[in-house]
Amino acid sequence: MGCSTRRGAASPPRRERAQHASSPPQSRGGRNFPSWLLALPPPTPLRPLEETLPPSAHTHDAASRHAPVAQAERWDIRRARTLLAEHTGLNDLDADGTSATGYFVSADGWRVQVVWTHNGSLTLPRAGTAARKQWDAALDAVGDAFHGAEFTGIRRNRYCVSAAAVVPDEPQCTARMRRVGPLDAFRREVTFDGYAPESTGGAVVLASHGPSPTSTLIVTDAAGAEVGRGYEDHQDAIESLAHHYGLPMPLAVIDEGRRP
Numbered sequence: 001m002g003c004s005t006r007r008g009a010a011s012p013p014r015r016e017r018a019q020h021a022s023s024p025p026q027s028r029g030g031r032n033f034p035s036w037l038l039a040l041p042p043p044t045p046l047r048p049l050e051e052t053l054p055p056s057a058h059t060h061d062a063a064s065r066h067a068p069v070a071q072a073e074r075w076d077i078r079r080a081r082t083l084l085a086e087h088t089g090l091n092d093l094d095a096d097g098t099s100a101t102g103y104f105v106s107a108d109g110w111r112v113q114v115v116w117t118h119n120g121s122l123t124l125p126r127a128g129t130a131a132r133k134q135w136d137a138a139l140d141a142v143g144d145a146f147h148g149a150e151f152t153g154i155r156r157n158r159y160c161v162s163a164a165a166v167v168p169d170e171p172q173c174t175a176r177m178r179r180v181g182p183l184d185a186f187r188r189e190v191t192f193d194g195y196a197p198e199s200t201g202g203a204v205v206l207a208s209h210g211p212s213p214t215s216t217l218i219v220t221d222a223a224g225a226e227v228g229r230g231y232e233d234h235q236d237a238i239e240s241l242a243h244h245y246g247l248p249m250p251l252a253v254i255d256e257g258r259r260p
Contacts, residue, residue, distance in 0.1 A: 068200045070221050072246030076165035079150060080105050080112045087145040090138055093117065101134075103142065108162050111153070114142045115160040124158055171252035175238045177204065179258040190238055192247060198222060200245050204237045221245075 066078070081092060084103070091102030100120035106113050115122070116138050118131055125131035142161045146154050151163035174193040181187045186206035191197040201222045207229070208215035217237045219227040227244045231237035235253050242251050 066246060066248075068195060068245035068247060070223065070225065070244060072244070074107060074243055075246055075248045076112050077105055077107060078246065079165055080114065080146075080163075083145050083149055083151075084114070084142065087149075088138075088141045090141060103138070111162045111164045112151070113160055113162040114139075116142075122159065167250055171250050172248035173242060173250075174252045174254060175242065176254045176256050177234065177238065178256045188234065190241060192242065192245075195245075195247075200247075202227065202241045202244075204234055204241075219244075 066072075066075075081095075084090060084105070085092065091099050093099065093102040093104055096102065101118050102116075104115045104117065106115070116135060118125060118135055125135055139156060139158075139161055143154060143156050146161065146163045150166050152166055153164040155162045175190055176193070177188040177190050179187070180189045180203075186208075188204045189201070190203060191201045195201075199222055203220050205218045205220070206215055207218050216229050217231040217234065218229040219231070219237045219241050221227055221241065221244055228237075228240050231240060234255075235251075238253050239249070239251050242249070
């Protein structure tokens with residue numbers, strides 16, 4: 001079923017990420033969404049961000065607004081929640097467990113998806129009923145909130161609304177990587193400007209005996225937990241770590257070489 005678009009094409013994040021980072025939405029609030037609800041066309045990948053930056057560039061002040069934690073909600077999903085709370089007056093079921101009528105916000109690839117449910121059911125009410133009028137009005141309100149805001153590529157069907165967050169042209173966060181340990185460890189430590197490295201940092205390791213067709217990049221967070229593996233390059237891997245903490249995009253990466 002088609003969805004309308006009033007603004008230009010979105011600029012989603014750089015490319016599909018490795019493994020779990022590009023997984024479709026899972027169950028929300030104990031409910032599994034049916035496959036037909038998730039069958040929206042995939043977004044077009046954003047061009048790679050390749051920029052040479054001075055060491056002091058793009059120190060972002062987002063630390064005062066978002067306290068990153070491991071497995072945090074993605075920045076565009078947080079933005080959607082804020083937008084809907086400010087402009088719709090509808091019930092966010094992930095924030096209020098006392099109601100069975102409202103919306104769920106989840107990732108749809110690199111888009112944001114808002115699904116409406118009535119009395120705990122995803123079944124579309126019959127046309128002409130009060131429940132159906134409420135259902136349609138709720139999705140209309142979601143779509144109106146996205147229009148004219150920081151989202152584009154808005155699509156609407158009978159069950160949900162999806163949109164892509166507009167990614168700023170300038171980097172919103174800066175990551176720094178340094179080679180650490182023995183040369184044959186192929187390990188790079190990652191920190192993010194404006195955030196404490198002991199809680200919002202990590203490492204990227206090339207797991208093999210040097211670059212080869214069988215090499216794979218493995219990302220771990222500050223606690224040593226694996227975030228993912230199989231990334232295309234270090235930029236891709238570090239962007240995945242940034243998403244792991246819910247940091248804003250796009251990301252600039254500065255390679256500081258080897259630690260003295």
